[in-house]
Amino acid sequence: MGYRLQNNDFNELLKELSKEYKLYAPKRFEKRGRFSDTDSVRYGEIQRVEEIDYTVKSHFSPKEIVYPITQTLFYFTEEEYRESQVHDKKILVFLRPCDINGMRRLDTIFLENGPYKDVYFERLREKVKFVMMECKESFENCFCVSMGSNFTDHYSMAVRFEEGSVLCDVKDKDLQSQFVDNKKESNFTPEYVQENNIKVEVPDAEKITPALFEHDLWKDYAKRCIGCGRCNMVCMTCSCFTTQDIAYEDNPKAGERRRVWAGCHVDKFTDMAGGHSFRKDYGSRMRFKTMHKIYDYNKRFGEHMCVGCGRCDDICPEYISFSTCIKKVNQILKEGNHEE
Structure with a gap:
């Protein structure tokens, strides 16, 4: 109506x-x-x-309404814990x-x-x-x-x-x-954008092979990206987080566990016990994000994770364009030179 x-x-x-x-x-x-x-x-x-x-x-993006930047999961003392409300x-x-x-x-x-x-x-x-x-x-x-x-x-x-x-x-x-009491009825059907100035062709998943991961394309991003993680933070579909236990100053034996946004571009995101860490160079982080948005998620759930809002392009201080990255990957696969 x-x-x-x-x-x-x-x-x-x-x-x-x-x-x-x-x-x-x-x-x-x-x-x-x-x-x-x-x-x-x-x-x-x-x-x-x-x-x-x-x-x-x-x-x-509006994701922080349902997935807060910092969210208390539960409160704890020496003897018990209580979930947040x-x-x-x-x-x-x-x-x-x-x-x-x-x-x-x-x-x-x-x-x-x-x-x-x-x-x-x-x-x-x-x-x-x-x-x-x-x-x-x-x-x-x-x-x-x-x-x-x-x-x-x-x-x-x-x-x-x-x-x-x-x-x-x-x-x-x-x-x-x-x-109910409003008599000003109107024939309204919402319209939708039909064309963007930027157009991308998402690569055929069947053409993506491990050889693509070693392409020089990612070395270029290793030189440009500074690992600030802004693209992760403004993205509507990025969902990674870390957890933190916060002890209260007045009683160090009580506190709360929080989950806090994290992202694949940010330093220490892949740190593991024993001092191990993966994807230390920024180019491999760009590769990981790109493949997750247009390949991994689609392979499992049947649609692309990226929704094309362009906020990552808007926010990047180094003017790195994710849509351009998709275009480059598609062109490399079409030319077949990722096997070289």
Whole structure:
């Protein structure tokens, strides 16, 4: 069912929803950007439609809503432990089609990747409903069309922001009840971006052989990458973490165990007991990430892990382009010179 709400009416809707839901959307944080006097657009709680910055691609993905950067798993003393608690409210997230598809990748990793579910992810994820923000035009560095993540119908409500009003396509029955008294019905069907400026052809998995791992392509990235891990942190589908035991200063025998984001580009990520470490050079880390995004995950789950949001290209201080890397791999395989 479609509706058109003036911004004031939509704010009243948000006010009512906030009684039951935590509302998250991309919002602008002034003077918090990468460079001096620049802003950061990332996900945060909102109360009014005016807080939602839908005009730009958010610099950070919405994954931290269900997979926090730092998350306490349990508290411990000498004699017992107690699992951490989560808030009682449900969660409503405003996000784009590529990020909804990215959430599905996270679902696969945390909930379907083996015999056991990640309960810490699940208890937040089961609270979430999606409000899809219509995305008709491509942003810089996006290649979602090539990755097949430009479309989704997996949402509770879709919205189109117009000047002074919001068009809504409501599918969820619980949300539909909030529109009962609204007579301003409208025929609204969300549109999707059909073409990106950047186009990639994902390599044929059958052509990828171990010989590709030794290609000089990765040596080039070894010289350029600085191992900062920014690409991992902004990626919608990167899911790696490490664990830390924190002892309290006032009682060192009590504390908490936390899991904290980590990434394959970051130093010490592959450190093991006994002083062993793998993929020390940055080129091999780029190779590992690339193969995971377009080969390993696809081989197991039947779709590519990368959703083509382009945030990794946006954030890299060395201007390394992941979409260009995919193109290079594809070209090498087509030419067949990876066997040399």
